[in-house]
Amino acid sequence: MYDLLKGLRIVEGASFIAAPLCGLTFVQLGADVIRFDPIGGGPDFRRWPLAPSGLSFYWEGLNKGKRSIALNLAVPEGRELAIALATVPGQNAGCFVTNYPAGGFLAHERLCRRREDLITVRVTGSSDGRNALDYTVNCAAGYPQMTGPADDDRPVNHVLPAWDIAAGLTAAVSLLAALHRRNATGRGSEIQVPLSNVAFATLSTLGNIGEVMTSGRDRERYGNALYGSFGRDFITADRRRIMIVAITKRQWTGLVEALQLSGEISSLQQRVGADFLADESARFVHRAPLFALVEQAVGGRRFDDLADLFDHHGVCWGEYQTVKQALDRDSRISATNPMFVHTAHPSGETYLAAGFPGIFSGTERSPLRCAPRLGANTDEILAEELGLSGHEIGRLHDAGVVA
């Protein structure tokens, strides 16, 4: 975690991945993020994977470093406290992150009656107002048809909730941009980030829309091969699987030299009339004979030898690892990487947790804080943020409005 946004206060009323990831990003950059949840936890409180204690690794991964207040949102007094929190006064407050319905008790226009310059960032499902989650947007955006073995035409959902992640980060960018404007003009913002917009905009960004509208055809499925250049997975003599990519000239030259393939590549170039160095797309067009050459060269060498060769020649490659293999042997996902710290979590387990993935040179990372227990900060938040007396807080507890 870093202290770049120190002093900034964000209120989060959210569940699942996207909106909580937005809040987490602010925590990791130094903001004070107050998350409110229903007493007993929201719909994401028991999401798998679970710890042996029954608490969720998922919840405690997404909520690291936040402060937690638990409210009974089924009663008007609890909802009133959520509204009061989201609209607390002060130049560094008034930023609300949520995935609650746009028309409910946390509607922006209702909150604005309390604080006119409020910034609300709301992650929603579909741009047409319909219910949607990452998986029901992903299937509509064409990726499952492009993903998976080329010899199998069943669509493949990728397991990474990529649209949630992109939406959460888009929400964070939006909030910071809105804050930039508010600091300059005093004006608040209401922002919606529909998952479907995030997915469909990506098809525009990466050229898929132009490709399909112009050709009138969908892109084929190419398995693990990289589209338009050289890249695929290969198996070493000792049965380890590696991914090799050669997009730039240097990567291509490095690969050819490392595997001592210049003779074979020259012959192939003459035979097919292509220049693989000058034209990366020729590496894709003629991938069948190229893959065969690299398959044989990689298959005849052991992993450790290849690793040395590839690193020496600047080849762009990586090994396939399961998460366990990565944790067992990859120093990038270990406490030797300053992003990671071994930490005790509320689930009762101690394991590696990550701070912000970016690295600010010359700025120290402040200690990583684990997720709160649900409601761990209820009393302090009611006192400090809303100015309630101990007597009043006790009454709220007794009435079951807070926990």
Next chain:
Amino acid sequence: MYDLLKGLRIVEGASFIAAPLCGLTFVQLGADVIRFDPIGGGPDFRRWPLAPSGLSFYWEGLNKGKRSIALNLAVPEGRELAIALATVPGQNAGCFVTNYPAGGFLAHERLCRRREDLITVRVTGSSDGRNALDYTVNCAAGYPQMTGPADDDRPVNHVLPAWDIAAGLTAAVSLLAALHRRNATGRGSEIQVPLSNVAFATLSTLGNIGEVMTSGRDRERYGNALYGSFGRDFITADRRRIMIVAITKRQWTGLVEALQLSGEISSLQQRVGADFLADESARFVHRAPLFALVEQAVGGRRFDDLADLFDHHGVCWGEYQTVKQALDRDSRISATNPMFVHTAHPSGETYLAAGFPGIFSGTERSPLRCAPRLGANTDEILAEELGLSGHEIGRLHDAGVVA
């Protein structure tokens, strides 16, 4: 595009996806983004997919709305112009986005000699300094082993370059946070965003590290089934494929009602001793009989009937579509969605292009601008940003330093 960051000036010297997506995000929020490229284009200038004209849909998707200057970066005078651009004075300038090597002529500490409060955001490959791209990081982070049909153990690379996207947005968040600090303190920043950190941090965020370190085992592969709750793809009577997810209580109730399965579900609950409404994880544990029930119910109904039923009951679902099918029939990816505009692009093709995926209520979207031709703004940038005379600009052209 929106005008929230109007006045802000970003200089981008970058290729491929992550860093250019960071620049694109700033364009879409109103900043003036100047991109410099080598004369003739960088390593991403001919990336597939290509238009019939040979220009890249990918390049023109990632560079919409930027201004372009082409420089001969192989000669000192061209490199000097790049350095001068990145370090132009002014409160709203001095923000540089790149994926050039950290130790090269665009090293932050060298640029800082010209402008001490410079903010440099650099997307890099691996946190250990090694060469890496999205695909060579993805294989190391465990997702290909979790993705793909459960009856096939070959790792599946997802086709979406998700780590590039997450890294590009993380770079944008980092830059805005650094700008927030600079506005308050005058201090610049050097930020590195390694793709590998982005991927491995995600394993922390989503609970995978806790799961694997605690259990000592990797998660199995579940094909298109959602882990820990109810979700999978199903085929309708008229052979259309849909994704159905039921994570929340309301989604579960809606699904059971829509498919008139309450009797069967009650019997199943009694038989296995589970409460599917109260406990979403029971929907995953007992997925085999649940999938069989839903398979039969969906398989006995036509798509159009299911669509009505599901929407009426608030079921969370989506249809599998190829990109072409989506463009043909999904209004969310059409000009009826205010995010999208039909635009003529430098490739010579006219097709749908997206602005910012977030929606700022009450703030008008400014007209979407297509990508520039390479070097379209060379002269105006040299004159306006660097104050060069027409005579001097002519000399640079004659000497082949700019184009």
